[in-house]
Amino acid sequence: MNQPLNYRNTRFITSAPDIRHLPNDTGVEIAFAGRSNAGKSSALNRITDQKSLARTSKTPGRTQLINMFEVVNGCNLIDLPGYGFAQVPLEMKLKWQKSLGEYLQKRECLQGLVVLMDIRHPMKDLDQQMISWAVESRLPVLVLLTKADKLKSGARKQQLMKVRETSLAFGGDVQVEVFSSLKGLGVDQVRRKLDSWFAPELERQQALLESEEAFLDDDAE
Numbered sequence: 222m223n224q225p226l227n228y229r230n231t232r233f234i235t236s237a238p239d240i241r242h243l244p245n246d247t248g249v250e251i252a253f254a255g256r257s258n259a260g261k262s263s264a265l266n267r268i269t270d271q272k273s274l275a276r277t278s279k280t281p282g283r284t285q286l287i288n289m290f291e292v293v294n295g296c297n298l299i300d301l302p303g304y305g306f307a308q309v310p311l312e313m314k315l316k317w318q319k320s321l322g323e324y325l326q327k328r329e330c331l332q333g334l335v336v337l338m339d340i341r342h343p344m345k346d347l348d349q350q351m352i353s354w355a356v357e358s359r360l361p362v363l364v365l366l367t368k369a370d371k372l373k374s375g376a377r378k379q380q381l382m383k384v385r386e387t388s389l390a391f392g393g394d395v396q397v398e399v400f401s402s403l404k405g406l407g408v409d410q411v412r413r414k415l416d417s418w419f420a421p422e423l424e425r426q427q428a429l430l431e432s433e434e435a436f437l438d439d440d441a442e
């Protein structure tokens with residue numbers, strides 16, 4: 222097993238309007254998806270312990286591009302534009318939908334999906350569509366019930382149980398946790414899950430390094 226990654230080292234790579242403007246489709250990518258204002262960018266900042274790595278806002282629709290961050294070589298996190306925000310002009314909405322759909326369907330290095338939803342309004346239609354699609358694509362899902370600080374501990378647990386129950390119906394690899402960017406709740410669980418999704422890439426890199434070293438040793442003899 223690899224060492225846990227240090228998410229504090231995460232750095233911004235690029236913002237792209239669509240997949241054609243992203244770097245090569247290599248390594249492992251984990252995307253953060255969810256309705257506008259669900260707390261995706263705030264979650265990324267909390268997980269990486271950086272105040273303003275991803276831009277956050279009170280106004281839904283803040284993130285309008287596919288934003289890419291690198292934790293370590295070959296291990297990337299993606300902040301996606303939110304879906305389901307009614308006040309966005311139709312033309313813009315269609316454009317985002319297209320680039321979001323394309324990203325999800327065509328990006329080969331996408332290996333895990335974090336779906337964030339406000340704990341007070343979980344599992345809306347579009348959230349369920351997102352999870353169904355991921356399960357059909359054999360993509361593991363981590364559902365984060367965000368802004369958990371808005372509920373008292375009892376209500377929080379009740380909501381967690383309810384959403385866990387609902388998520389069973391999808392039949393795939395779907396884990397549900399509570400999360401609060403404000404209080405730091407759930408951060409360790411998320412980091413552990415990300416570590417497990419990045420592990421195959423780190424092992425691949427390690428094996429490559431070892432075979433190169435063996436090759437050089439042979440050469441030296």
Ligand SMILES: Nc1nc2c(ncn2[C@@H]2O[C@H](COP(=O)(O)OP(=O)(O)OP(=O)(O)O)[C@@H](O)[C@H]2O)c(=O)[nH]1
Nearest residue numbers: 258259260261262263277278282283284303402403
């Ligand atoms: N109380 C509380 N507020 C939060 C939490 N996380 C995010 N917020 C607030 O929710 C609002 C939206 O947060 P963002 O992180 O910008 O949401 P987003 O999902 O990236 O939104 P888009 O980029 O528009 O899709 C901001 O006002 C945040 O301060 C949390 O854990 N607790």
Ligand SMILES: [Mg+2]
Nearest residue numbers: 261262283284
């Ligand atoms: Mg955002």
